[in-house]
Amino acid sequence: MKKKRILFIVLGLLVLIGLLAGVKALQIFAMIDHGKKYVPPPEAVTTMQVKSDSWENNLNAVGSLTAVQGVSVSAELAGKVSRIAFEPGTSIKKGDLLLQQDTSFEEAQLPGAVAQAGLGRSNLKRAEQLLSDGIISQADYDTAAAAYRQNQAQVDAIRATIAKKTIRAPFSGQLGIRLVNLGQSLREGDPIVTLQTLDPIFVDFTLPQQQTGQLRTGLPVRVTGDPVPGESIRGRITTVNPLVESDTRSLKLQATLANPSGRLRPGMFVNVGVELPGRQQVLVIPATAVLYAPYSDSVFVVEQPQDPKKGTTVRQQFVRLGEKRGDFVAVTTGLKGGETVVSSGVFKLRNGQTVAVDNKLAPQFQYAPKPENN
Structure with missing residues (x-):
């Protein structure tokens, strides 16, 4: 009798464990199925159209100030x-x-x-x-x-x-x-x-040898930097070194600037922009629209669905960037004029993600931004 009673108890425990395992398995399968069917809510983003603009044709470099004497x-x-x-x-x-x-x-x-x-x-x-x-x-x-x-x-x-x-x-x-x-x-x-001697003053800088054919004495230059915050000082190229540096394959140039206030001092470094004749047509987007990465930079292009029931999605597009001016950056390859790109919050997006466009709080992008904390 005792053996039969123990056998019934063991069988009962096995049945109970089997029931509990079955219920748990049903719950897990239900959660997996729910996860497969789950669609995350659209991510709120701001957008801006890729626009064509005409920029001054500049060559930029970092220069060092030296005294005329x-x-x-x-x-x-x-x-x-x-x-x-x-x-x-x-x-x-x-x-x-x-x-x-x-x-x-x-x-x-x-x-x-x-x-x-x-x-x-x-x-x-x-x-x-x-x-x-x-x-x-x-x-x-x-x-x-x-x-x-x-x-x-x-x-x-x-x-x-x-x-x-x-x-x-x-x-x-x-x-x-x-x-x-x-x-x-x-x-x-x-x-x-x-x-x-501080007035005038020289600024020495170098440019790659590929740009040698565009350079000559008399070209105007624009100098900016920490010594003259928010300002630009204009001058002209006065010397083009006839020798290209063999180790860097770069050409040394020297421009002369007026410095009546004496704010520019020998030894300071400044940003130099050489203004070339003519203007260049570029496609520009906000710099905040770019997702910078070591392998390649990319942006997210907004794509409108053919089916109105489906939400707006984004497509990750790799691009090649050019010169940066203010809040904008030029795109040399990867985009076309009139396309719409996400202008902020790109770090939280992925390819094919659904988004909700809300431009009510879109930042104001400018070529000469003046942050309030300045």
Whole structure:
């Protein structure tokens, strides 16, 4: 009896487990079927038509500002600083006194040398008279002439030393930080102060060799960057290097800019745009419409269904991009004029996804945007 009772209990448990497993399997199959039939709600997006526009034909590069004239004024001869005649950071004219070294030794020697040269001149005049009278020989006259020239050369050497120790501005410009102190003993070549001409100023930049045929002196350039926020300074190409750099296959160019305010300083980097003749026709879309990826950039093209009951879908289209200006970017291949692309929220889309177009809160795209937090 006990064995039959245990057998019935085991059979009952097996039947119960089978029922529970069957119910659970039915639930799982129902969930799988529901998942297959589930259609996610359309994703809300903003859109914009691909439009054709005419842009200036520009070549862009990053340039570096250099002074038209710039030098570190240094001592030509060794000597002690006896006078500093400039204020750091001020503007000076060509020939203005910058620094005076001690010339007391040379000034003490100069009167004696001048007197010796005067005596030599007098002896030379007497020798000329005596030679004409036939009293002295030509050799005696030549000796007197050589002595005079030696004495005069000694005077010129002392005066040249005094002039070299009287350091003056080689050209007009703006001074930098003072690097010497009163009473300091300078050695030959020791720096004293930097001197830069700021107006006009050069901007050096490079462009690929493929664009060499389009470049020539006189082409206008437009310079922008952090030194002049929100502004552009115009200038012209003044030098085209005849040599293409063999390591980079690029061509060096130099443009000259007016800089009356002095905001542009040597050593700054700026953005340079060379304006070429004519204009180029481009297809433009908002930069926010592009899904950037390492393998290729893409956009989502909005496709209207033939069946009104079906929703609007998007198609992922790979594109090749060109120049960027403001909020817009040019598309060289992949799109046609008049097509509609998703202008924002592309990171949450996938190919073939259903979308709901809502342009009520679409951002205003501009060529010269001015963000509020600026």
